[in-house]
Amino acid sequence: MRDWRYWLAEQRGTLIAVAIFIAMFIIYISNHQAGLTANVVNTAANKGTLLALVAMAQALVVITAGIDLSVGTIFVLTNCVASYVITGNPFETAAGVALVLLVGLLCGAINGAIVIYGRLQPIVATIGSGAVFFGVALMLRPLPGGTVNETLADAMTGRIFGFMPASLLMLAAIVAVIWVPFRRSVIGRAAYAAGSSEAAAYMSGVPIRRGKFAAYVLAGLLAGIGGLFLTFFTYSGQASTSSASTYTLFSIAAVVLGGVSLYGGKGSAVGAIFGAFAFRTIGDLMFVFDLDALWQPLFQGVILLLAVSFGAIGLLQVRNRLEWFR
Numbered sequence: 344m345r346d347w348r349y350w351l352a353e354q355r356g357t358l359i360a361v362a363i364f365i366a367m368f369i370i371y372i373s374n375h376q377a378g379l380t381a382n383v384v385n386t387a388a389n390k391g392t393l394l395a396l397v398a399m400a401q402a403l404v405v406i407t408a409g410i411d412l413s414v415g416t417i418f419v420l421t422n423c424v425a426s427y428v429i430t431g432n433p434f435e436t437a438a439g440v441a442l443v444l445l446v447g448l449l450c451g452a453i454n455g456a457i458v459i460y461g462r463l464q465p466i467v468a469t470i471g472s473g474a475v476f477f478g479v480a481l482m483l484r485p486l487p488g489g490t491v492n493e494t495l496a497d498a499m500t501g502r503i504f505g506f507m508p509a510s511l512l513m514l515a516a517i518v519a520v521i522w523v524p525f526r527r528s529v530i531g532r533a534a535y536a537a538g539s540s541e542a543a544a545y546m547s548g549v550p551i552r553r554g555k556f557a558a559y560v561l562a563g564l565l566a567g568i569g570g571l572f573l574t575f576f577t578y579s580g581q582a583s584t585s586s587a588s589t590y591t592l593f594s595i596a597a598v599v600l601g602g603v604s605l606y607g608g609k610g611s612a613v614g615a616i617f618g619a620f621a622f623r624t625i626g627d628l629m630f631v632f633d634l635d636a637l638w639q640p641l642f643q644g645v646i647l648l649l650a651v652s653f654g655a656i657g658l659l660q661v662r663n664r665l666e667w668f669r
Contacts, residue, residue, distance in 0.1 A: 356602010357614035363600065364621035371624055374631045381506045387627065388508035389500050389576055395514060395619040396569030397590045398597035399522070400562040402615035405598050407555045408538040408607025409458065409465035413473030414566045415591030417450045419582060420480040421570025426489025426580025429496075429571070436492045440571065447567015448560055450476055455559030459552050473587070480582040487581040489574070496575040510572070514616065517568065522612045525561060534558045538607025596646065597622050622646070 368387075372379045397414050404411040421443050428439030450472070457468040503509050525531040533554025536544035544551045569590075574580060594615075601618025603610025625646060629639050 354602075354611075354614075356610060357617060360601045360614055360617035360621055364617050364624060367621055367624040367628060371627055371631055374628075381502060384506075385500075385502050385508045385510075387624070389510050390627075391620040391623045392510040392514050393569060393573055393576065394590065394593055394597060394623050395616040396517070396565055396572060397594045398601070398615040398619040399517075399612040400565035400569070401591075401594035402598045402601070402603045402610060402612045403525075403534070403558040403562045403565070404465065405603050405605060406538050406607060406610060407534050407558050408541070409555070410595070410605070411454065411469045411559070411562055412466060412591055413450070413454060413469040413476060414562065414594055415587035415589070416473040416476040416480065417447060417563055417566035418570045418573065418590050419587045420450065420476045420483075421447050421567040422573045422577075423480045423484040423489075423570075423580040423582055425571050425574035426484065426491065429491045429574060431492070436495055443571045444564060444567050447563045447565070447570070449563070450567070451560040451563015452556075454563065455556040458559065459555055473591075477582065477584070477587055484580045484582045487579055489578075489580040491574050491578050493578070496578060499572065499575045513572075517565070518613060518616070521561060521565070525557065526611070530554050530557045535608050538604075538609070540608075593622060594619070 371387075372383070375383060377383050397418050400414045400417075401411055404414075424446050425439065425443045428442050429436055430439065454465075454469055454472050457463055457472060458465050461468065499509055499513060501509055503512065525534075530550065530553055533544065533549045533551050534557065535554075536547075536549045537551040537555050541551055597619035598610065598615045599605060599618070600621055601610065601614030601616065603615055603618075626639075629642060634642065
């Protein structure tokens with residue numbers, strides 16, 4: 344019984360995000376003109392997956408008690424790169440995919456090196472690196488354009504067996520291949536320990552530098568996968584300031600809605616995924632109810648503020664920091 348209660352307490356944030364998503368999705372479907380159809384579900388899944396990938400990237404850094412303000416620009420940069428290289432025969436397309444993922448890894452490694460070895464605050468470091476990443480994206484795609492392997496793009500954004508969104512299966516595979524091994528590894532536990540108490544983790548001999556560096560590298564990879572999927576979704580690339588800023592801010596809201604503590608050391612990428620789907624569905628409700636476009640940024644800002652405030656409530660209820668990680 345105690346194990347069950349411990350699991351429930353540990354997964355509380357994720358379960359709340361799941362409940363919010365289900366409630367919002369039911370309202371969305373109930374008021375959508377087409378109702379519950381395969382096309383509506385597939386479109387919602389594709390849009391949710393875009394934010395979920397960036398939110399997973401943000402969650403890895405937040406777990407280490409940092410914050411990455413460059414995830415949106417890595418997302419945009421890899422989208423621009425992909426719009427050039429994801430084309431041609433299957434071998435050329437596979438090489439292009441590998442190059443895009445390598446760019447994401449490199450961006451994450453740069454962030455990790457600056458934060459860990461340069462000893463700069465994550466916010467300051469990622470603001471600077473994000474500006475550089477966006478500058479490169481702007482050089483690559485000053486105007487929207489590009490091509491993509493349509494067969495691969497349609498396969499990744501389409502449906503399997505006529506009803507199952509391929510994007511959800513891709514997301515599940517990413518969780519199984521990237522998140523689960525990281526979470527269960529020594530490096531993953533070191534990242535959590537660094538977020539809980541970096542000084543205590545260091546005194547205990549935990550490899551906190553490797554843990555934090557791995558978190559930043561994987562964050563870059565996940566943001567790169569998000570940029571790749573955006574290329575599949577739009578068939579083009581664009582150095583968009585609004586997309587970079589929007590996905591960065593929304594990723595922060597998603598991780599908080601998913602139960603990831605902004606103080607570090609608590610939460611999971613799975614929670615961030617459901618937080619992303621919940622936040623995206625809330626946004627879709629504005630269109631279903633025909634909310635004036637002028638009010639939409641205000642409404643999204645209120646949701647972001649409430650999400651961050653909600654994430655801080657739990658910390659106010661503890662007497663000391665150690666209780667937060669029980």
